[in-house]
Amino acid sequence: MGNYLRNIWETITTMLTGMRVTFQHLWLIRRNNVTLQYPEERWPRPERDIGFDHSNYNVIRSRLHVDIDDCIGCLKCERACPVDCIKIDTVKVPNRGEDIHSIGHTGITANGTKKAMVVSRFDIDMSECCYCNLCVYPCPEECIYMTGGPNSEKHEIDYEFSQYDRNDLIFRFAKKVSDEEIESATSISSERES
């Protein structure tokens, strides 16, 4: 009998103790509020400066971006990718480092490297991407990066890269020219690498 009553007493007291904790949160709702009214307000993104250029690299991984004018087609990012979501095709140019205006090819990268390849295809399937960031590090020209990277003023940092169609998640970064145009512009037998 005594045990029975003690159980009831303990149940009531411990429940009231728990209720006290809950009620504290009820009274202090303005101070301890952590719920976010999501579409209206958003969580502040962490700001930090580290990486290639210490002044303007943000660490957030939200989407891959390629500055295609700087890409030399070395395929290092493609090899680093663990899930093979990067697909690159290249065509050799006749004169290294020369601009080819008909297909919008620039010969020299921002770092001053002379390009030996026309990148005819640079597709990243973001639905396959595992956001591991491994492709970013090997790039010798620092032209592939997660957005919010070196050009955060050009690309808004955004978590919500959502699309209605899955095909829209395949980002095609290469210049939109046909294979024939590239072939005639480079005018040598094209050597393909996939």
Add this chain to the structure above:
Amino acid sequence: MGIVKGDQMVLNIGPQHPSTHGVLRLKVVTDGEIVSDIEPIIGYLHRCFEKHCENSTYEQVIPFTDRCDYIASMNNNFGYVVAMEKLMEIKVPDRVEYIRIIMAELNRIASHLLALGVYGLDVGAFTPFLYMFRDRERILDIFELTCGARLLYNYMWVGGVSHDLPVGFVETVYGFLDYFEPKLKEYNEILTYNKIFIERTADVGVLPPEVAISYGVSGPNLRGSGVKWDLRKDEPYSIYERFDFDVPIGEGTVGTTGDCWDRFYVRMLEMTESAKILRQALKDLPQDGDVHQAIPKKIRPPKGSIYQRTESPRGDLAYYIISDGSPQPYRLKMRSPAFTALSVLNEISRGWMLSDVIAILGSLDIVLGEIDR
């Protein structure tokens, strides 16, 4: 499973059931409401982790280890890189070691918070879950600040870490600890010492130490049974021998040693110990040192094999790596602590009510990503 008698019924729990913590299917033979046999059926989340690693380079394995135990990715990275560094005989800078310890312990707290919160949910307490998730969120914010990802980090690399600590990191973690340590008292008040919770968990699913050892159960589940075994203390890897912390064990405070409540409470105490380690590591963190300095240009370990055990939040996580001198592992085996914890389920939940099975399963804290790999 054998022949089912007339008065017995086979009940399927899962694979899509909120209490199975993932995609686990339990084939439960019940006699009325008493459970007489349980057969866990796994493999719904099998992603060929080990086979996949044989076709990936050593760097590419790290994102896959993230996805095994997705609650504690940092600890999975940690185990792999420690094994690789031992195989390649790389000496890692002190700063990197301290950063890794800080990250691993933070992730241990985050993992235990999730385990305990969801356990409350399993036995019918909703509020603690919300509070624990709120605090876990702060840890994930710290990770996002550091490496840009909230759940799957790919942060620890062989020979270093991917990003150096951001400016103001140490103050952020101190701020978190100052906020977090008083909260533990709150969790205890609202859940641990609640009489209803004690009635649900005390004396339920008792795991005797000899059964636990014979099944290979490790981590908080083993310590809940009263066995003082922690790899951080008994087989120190990385720089754990420099830290002063206790190994909490279950003592049967409200019931029998090794019951669900003990397993729960050991995790609660472990969070205090992790906070202790964090404070020491933050105090001793070397201020200078390049975190990329020891990263090898090409990861091509010599011929040989390594078996390295580390203490993940779930227990004894081990990697067995065989190298044939090429840039890809010849074989990579992961010893998963959650798998052994699940294998003991049948043994300890026989004879209990169906609703107790949910309580026992929750107290084992399994992650199906790691069981199926």
